[in-house]
């Protein structure tokens with residue numbers, strides 16, 4: 025019997041805006057000039073935040089902080105395609121996403137200063153607390169999406185994770201359930217090429233992460249993760265598809281961590297400087313500026329204004345953050361159960377008196 | 379002799395064992411090129427090559443599950459889990475398989491592996507980087523659970539754990555990784571598993587602890603001065619623990635305080651008290667007191683000091699027992 029080919033696969037890559045600021049207008053999603061400015065202002069705001077938070081950590085004004093430089097477009101572009109009532113299940117590197125999704129900057133700072141109050145999400149948006157264990161949030165997103173589907177809500181759930189997370193069973197089980205139950209979920213992998221020191225090649229023998237979706241029976245694609253238009257468009261299509269009842273999508277945002285893994289890490293131990301410099305040329309903000317300049321959406325005065333505006337917003341939040349009263353130590357008991365156990369009451373009494 | 383911290387003692391112990399036995403392999407996340415996030419495996423990949431000091435994909439279940447297979451087939455894997463809060467993804471592998479292979483194969487297969495992981499709080503780390511789960515692992519028959527408290531014991535216990543015929547969880551006290559320096563032998567020596575250490579002899583009260591809390595207890599004892607004569611017992615191995623040393627000490631002193639960083643309910647202190655009740659009840663002059671964390675998940679950095687036992691809490695516990 026001759027062998028037959030049962031299936032053949034292809035993996036698509038989407039780039040709309042290249043690193044020189046050239047744009048493929050045919051692929052361009054519908055975005056008004058105001059939308060483009062909004063995206064730009066958001067990208068700048070979170071970058072200013074990131075740098076400020078890093079500096080504060082170095083000055084001892086903040087605890088361990090996880091930077092996201094290089095991944096702004098992944099988070100800002102995708103957030104732009106989601107509604108407040110959609111659910112996001114973020115990871116620790118998603119401070120930009122949270123800021124874009126109305127999490128007050130003061131609280132983001134509080135969280136990174138080891139203050140639980142920072143985790144309380146505002147009521148008008150569905151943001152789950154960030155996951156510290158790698159990859160564990162993926163199944164939650166599938167469950168939330170599934171619940172939306174079963175209850176006839178028009179909600180979509182999006183979950184964010186790194187390339188390292190795709191090695192965990194959590195990721196594969198989430199993908200499998202999403203496929204089997206056709207849940208309205210969008211998997212957003214921010215492939216920044218490293219899991220701390222371990223390169224992407226060591227996480228999987230697959231050439232792309234996007235192709236893993238094929239094995240679970242749904243669409244996966246790779247996008248330029250420093251191209252905010254491409255990330256936005258891919259997410260928008262995935263969200264619309266999910267909302268229409270047509271199931272999950274995996275979006276691999278191909279990008280680079282332009283910073284150490286965290287403020288406790290030193291990437292020069294394991295990452296060649298040349299590689300870092302090559303990637304710096306692809307920066308999302310710079311290429312958007314080039315494009316906007318050509319379109320006369322940006323000039324030096326506007327650029328300057330956006331930076332200053334961002335600095336003001338961040339400084340105001342920092343001032344507010346530093347004036348916050350300390351948390352009440354009794355809070356450690358407050359949210360463990362709906363009702364405290366007798367032993368907890370005894371322990372609280374022992375620790376704090378009446 | 380060479381001056382070493384706990385984390386350096388781990389590094390020396392691993393180097394010694396890798397050099398001694400070609401079947402020893404070290405595997406985990408970032409253990410190779412990066413030398414581990416705490417540098418516990420610093421330089422080892424360079425010395426022994428990437429087939430023996432292995433950077434794995436990010437998957438704790440994979441690391442532990444594959445270590446079991448390696449152990450069954452003649453290697454001696456030393457798996458590193460980056461922080462103790464991330465062992466839980468591999469719990470099924472430990473409980474259902476590592477702990478039971480000897481029994482389920484009627485001795486045909488065994489699982490001589492070591493799982494090293496930094497544990498405990500006190501360094502303002504992120505969520506789930508501060509867990510103290512020694513009681514969870516001690517509740518699994520078939521696993522051994524070891525927690526050193528100083529550089530000398532670290533190297534000696536690690537060497538002994540690596541020679542064990544059964545799986546060992548090796549909990550490294552992250553908080554004092556670099557806080558204590560001690561002269562330790564460069565050559566091979568062993569601190570046997572299952573043997574407690576009487577860190578200080580005394581007659582009035584038995585103070586039992588382990589890991590990073592031992593230093594807290596030592597500081598408390600120092601602060602007490604000559605007020606009471608305290609016998610400080612460093613358990614070193616949690617399971618199987620040295621019941622004989624504990625019971626004979628409590629019989630001698632008649633009073634006991636147990637200090638652990640894990641929360642109170644079902645902490646290992648409960649097991650110790652049960653043994654004391656079974657074997658030394660009539661020697662007791664006062665109820666045994668536990669100084670532990672409260673029954674809440676480990677809080678974020680700002681409030682961790684309220685959660686953790688400290689010198690004052692230990693002294694309060696001691697006074698309670700002495701004043702009974």
Ligand SMILES: Cc1ncc(C[n+]2csc(CCOP(=O)(O)OP(=O)(O)O)c2C)c(N)n1
Nearest residue numbers: 117156157158186187188189218219220464
């Ligand atoms: C289950 C688990 N294992 C290990 C860690 C420690 N750790 C934190 S981040 C990280 C690397 C994650 O890499 P990746 O998933 O690619 O995301 P990135 O940090 O690069 O954004 C590791 C090993 C953790 N937080 N959770």
